[in-house]
Amino acid sequence: MYNIRRMLSPLPFSFYERNTVDVARALLGMRLVRWYQQTRLSGIIIEAEAYRGEEDLACHARSGYTRRTRVMYGPPGRAYVYFTYGMHWMLNVVTEREGFPAAVLIRAVQVVEGQSVVAERRAGAPPHHWADGPAKLCQAFAIDGSLNSADLTTPESGLWIEPGTPFADSEILSGPRVGINRVPEPWRSIPWRFRVDAHRGASI
């Protein structure tokens, strides 16, 4: 049975209510946790991207307030989960003050709890490919549209983020966001993607 004493308090509302780029960087090393079928699934966040405001032409909020983007206009610390390519779910964390649409896309985690469940959900994939992409991580942790707008600051939602061990700046790479090649400059190249550098001694 899961030992409740191992559970840390989720990151607070104030962690998310600030500049989205800072949140994306700060999320590296934090622990994404999913409570699924009486089992704790978790992973250390190792890659994330910032999407910030209506002026950011790579952000879904470029279209303004719609049924799809409404969660991004709401309070920070919530999940923005959307469906794309007809088959994939993506997990984002809403940031900034309520009313300002922005979020951080969680792109990759290193699975550290619930490996047997994840191995089954990611059948056929080796461990290093369990959650090394935004859609793969959602499949691994059973994240779908039912978690859209879930409150990540409480375990009651079944999905939350706990404090972890932050990475040093020397272990982090930044660069342009991926998969947005049709987006105009400067948004296409702005370095709002952050990831752990596997070649700088980080234990991933």
Place this chain on the structure above:
DNA sequence: AGCACGATTAACT
């Protein structure tokens, strides 16, 4: 109502 495309992935050549 119809259309083009997508914050991707796996399976190809």
Place this chain on the structure above:
DNA sequence: GTTAATCGTGCTC
């Protein structure tokens, strides 16, 4: 390196 899979969304007619 290329491409199919597959459907919700936002835009145009």
